[in-house]
Amino acid sequence: KPNEPVYTRSQVALNDGTDNKPTWVTYLAGVYDISSFKAIHPGGHIIGQAAGADVGGFWEVWAHHHHSGKVGGYLEELRIGRLVEGEEEHSTDDPYDSEPIRDPSVQTIFMERPYCSETPNKALNSAYLTSPSALYVRNHAPVPECAWEPEDSTRESNVQNHEVCFERVQNGTSPTLKVSDLQSRFGTVTVTSILQCAGNRAGEDIKNTGDSGFTGTPLERITVGMLGNAQWSGIRLSSILPALYPEQCGKAKEHGGGEWHVVFEGADGYEGSTPLARVLDPRNDCILATHMNGEPLSPDHGYPMRALLPGIAGARNVKWLQGVSLSKVPVDAPWNEYYYKNSFGEQIQQLPLQSIILNTTTNSQTNKLSVSGVAYSGGSGNAIARVEISTDGGKTWSSANIKNEEIKKDQSNKSFGWVRWSANVSAENTTEVCCRATDSEGKTQCEISPKQRGYIYNGWSKVEVI
Ligand code: MTE
Ligand code: MO
Numbered sequence: 418k419p420n421e422p423v424y425t426r427s428q429v430a431l432n433d434g435t436d437n438k439p440t441w442v443t444y445l446a447g448v449y450d451i452s453s454f455k456a457i458h459p460g461g462h463i464i465g466q467a468a469g470a471d472v473g474g475f476w477e478v479w480a481h482h483h484h485s486g487k488v489g490g491y492l493e494e495l496r497i498g499r500l501v502e503g504e505e506e507h508s509t510d511d512p513y514d515s516e517p518i519r520d521p522s523v524q525t526i527f528m529e530r531p532y533c534s535e536t537p538n539k540a541l542n543s544a545y546l547t548s549p550s551a552l553y554v555r556n557h558a559p560v561p562e563c564a565w566e567p568e569d570s571t572r573e574s575n576v577q578n579h580e581v582c583f584e585r586v587q588n589g590t591s592p593t594l595k596v597s598d599l600q601s602r603f604g605t606v607t608v609t610s611i612l613q614c615a616g617n618r619a620g621e622d623i624k625n626t627g628d629s630g631f632t633g634t635p636l637e638r639i640t641v642g643m644l645g646n647a648q649w650s651g652i653r654l655s656s657i658l659p660a661l662y663p664e665q666c667g668k669a670k671e672h673g674g675g676e677w678h679v680v681f682e683g684a685d686g687y688e689g690s691t692p693l694a695r696v697l698d699p700r701n702d703c704i705l706a707t708h709m710n711g712e713p714l715s716p717d718h719g720y721p722m723r724a725l726l727p728g729i730a731g732a733r734n735v736k737w738l739q740g741v742s743l744s745k746v747p748v749d750a751p752w753n754e755y756y757y758k759n760s761f762g763e764q765i766q767q768l769p770l771q772s773i774i775l776n777t778t779t780n781s782q783t784n785k786l787s788v789s790g791v792a793y794s795g796g797s798g799n800a801i802a803r804v805e806i807s808t809d810g811g812k813t814w815s816s817a818n819i820k821n822e823e824i825k826k827d828q829s830n831k832s833f834g835w836v837r838w839s840a841n842v843s844a845e846n847t848t849e850v851c852c853r854a855t856d857s858e859g860k861t862q863c864e865i866s867p868k869q870r871g872y873i874y875n876g877w878s879k880v881e882v883i
Contacts, residue, residue, distance in 0.1 A: 422498035424448050429500075433469030440465060441497070442472040446505040448498045512559045517716040523551050525642065527635040531556040532717065535617075535642030542775040542789060545823045545837060546609075547645030549709050554717040555614050555643065557752065561684035561737050572713045572720075579721040581705070583661045584742035592661065596652075596707060596722060603656040607648050608702040609825040609834035610727035611793050612734060614643035615757050615765045615872040618773075622866075622874035630871020641773045641878070646791070646835045648825060649725045651706035654679070655699040665743050669693045680748040681724045681733070682740035688750035689733040689757075691726055691766055693743065701798065702727045702829045705738060727833035728796040730765045730873070732757040759869050767796020769875040770862055772804055772838075772854035777880055779844045786847055786882060788817070789839040792854035795875075798831025799856035804838045808847040811864060811877065815842060817852070844882070851879040 429448055434440035439452045449472075451465065472492075499505075513530055524534035533555050540551035577597040584591045619631045619639040631637045658679070659666040665677050677693035696703045706725035707713065714720040719736030726734055732752055747753050747764050757765050772792035779786050786808075792801045805814035817840035825834060842850065855861040865876040 418496075418499075421496070422448075423501050424498050425501050426504050430469040434465065435468075440468045442467045442470065443500055444472045444492060446499045447492075447496050448500060449492055449495045450497045451492070451495055454492070454495055515562065516560055519717070520550065524553065525640075527638055531558055532560075533635070535639060536645050537642060538640075538775045541642060541644065541773075541791065542837075545820075545825075546647055546710050549647075549712065549715045549718060552612070552645040552647065552709075552718065553614065553643045555731060556685075556717070557687055558685040560716050576707050576713050576721040579707075581722065581738055582740045583657075584740060586662065586665060586743050599652045599657065599705070603652050603660070605650055605707075606653055606702075606704065606828055607650045608704060608725070608727060608827045608829055609646070609648050610702065610725065611644060611646045611768075611833065611835050612725075612731055613645075613768055613771075613795075614639075615730040615732055615768075617641065617643035618874040619871050621876065621879075622868075622871055625865045625876055626868045626874070628868045628871050628874075630869075636871075641775070643731070644773075646793075647709050648711070648827075649704060649706040650708040650711070651704035651722070651725060653699065654696045654703040654705060654724075655701075657705070658693070658697060662743055665693070666697060669697055676745055678744050678747050680740075680742045680744050681735035681738060682742070683719075683735045684737040684739045687735060687752060688748050689724075689735050689753055690744060690748040690764070691729055691733045695729070695766065696726065700829065700831050702827070702831065702833060703729075705741075727829075727831075728768055728794075728798055730757060730768055733764075733766065757872065759872065760867075765869075765872055769795045769866070769873050770797070770854055770856055770860055771795055771875050772852050772862065772878055774850065774852050774878045774880045777850060777882055779882065784844045785841050786844040786850065787839060787841050788850055788852070788880075789837070790852060790878065791835040791837050792819075792852075793835040794832060794854075794856045794860075797856065797858070797860075798829075798833050799858055799860070800832045801836045802855050802857050802859075804836075804840075804852055804854045806840045806842055807851050807853075807877075808842050808849070810849065811851060811853075814853070815840065847882050849879055849881050851877040853877045 429441050432439050432441035439450050527533045535553045536551050579596045580593050582593045622628045678690040679693050679696045680690045682688050703726045707722050722738045723736040724734050759765050773790045775790040777788050792804045804817040807814045817838040819836050819838045853862040
């Protein structure tokens with residue numbers, strides 16, 4: 418527009434949304450007032466981080482927020498002018514140029530930017546503990562600066578020196594604590610737990626419930642592998658939090674913990690929160706994890722530290738952890754306030770009871786079908802009492818063998834890791850096999866679970882047999 422107002426970058430910088438000023442950003446040569454956008458759009462929070470400056474970097478970083486093209490459209494409506502000639506250029510640094518080197522053959526990749534993948538069935542089925550290189554990855558942005566080489570011997574000491582800021586609730590200085598301090602003060606523990614994205618089994622969800630939460634995105638291809646089982650080592654949040662937030666934790670214990678949420682902040686700008694009561698209960702084994710299966714976390718899984726909240730949706734297990742705080746309301750971040758919410762508008766926290774068929778093999782000699790897979794109780798941490806198989810669409814069921822001997826016994830008195838199971842059934846006239854799990858309280862899976870915006874599907878696992 419030839420007659421539109423012209424601004425310098427310094428003028429734009431003054432309007433950074435502080436002290437009741439509007440929030441302006443630039444994109445290419447345009448100047449935009451995003452004050453209203455910030456309030457209404459889930460991505461507005463992110464773009465708001467560019468307040469007073471160029472939004473180009475955020476545009477690239479949060480590429481997934483505009484695969485609908487919507488953000489670009491909104492932005493044009495908010496245009497208030499352009500930059501003076503000669504000030505239009507913005508940095509063209511590629512925020513994805515220091516991504517970890519990944520072996521494309523060990524995971525099924527859905528997206529490269531941000532990187533998102535699932536664990537192949539073979540890797541899930543081949544061992545009780547999933548290897549870090551095969552474990553699915555769900556990033557929403559580039560991996561923040563923490564790159565290390567696989568052979569790097571400084572990894573362990575970098576973990577020890579990593580710092581986390583524990584923000585004060587009221588006034589006062591917020592202590593920033595080193596991992597080594599946390600370790601010597603509170604000790605370390607190892608817990609066995611599955612990690613599962615709330616969107617796992619989205620493909621079956623779409624097919625069986627018509628849920629359209631993921632339709633048209635690369636995530637509609639999710640099968641059963643946004644999942645893995647590992648031993649996680651770190652520091653108990655049920656020890657750290659009462660020491661750092663005695664008042665709030667004391668109240669939370671008295672009142673069942675209803676009013677506070679623990680907010681976890683990642684170095685990539687990602688945030689999530691989980692009710693304090695869940696995190697404070699030592700039986701829930703919530704930790705700040707530094708190691709997976711005895712090794713420092715890999716860059717994709719949150720090196721040097723992540724929240725590991727057994728039985729809680731992957732989305733709240735914040736990686737590249739740099740900040741912890743308490744809040745009376747769930748944190749106002751898009752992954753908490755827009756994504757990963759159920760149909761009642763609540764943040765998805767606990768994962769449901771689950772069983773998954775990972776392999777079927779027909780033996781033509783014996784005319785038997787061997788079926789194997791995994792089962793876990795999710796948020797309840799109950800033991801799995803039985804897994805059953807049906808070849809007649811659920812009319813009759815037979816029990817599978819659970820490999821109890823390999824289950825790791827941690828400090829925990831709950832079961833957050835999975836069990837592996839196998840069964841042999843007749844292959845005669847069998848065209849489909851399905852499984853369901855029942856936990857120690859008698860809870861069992863339904864044939865098809867209700868629509869939840871594409872999340873936490875846990876109907877019977879059904880596989881066609883050829
Ligand atoms: N933490 C940060 N900082 N950034 C992220 O993008 N993704 C979340 C969670 N924590 C995410 C994050 C989601 S949705 C999931 S499912 C898990 O991390 C995935 O963990 P993984 O990549 O180690 O498997
Ligand atoms: Mo996720």
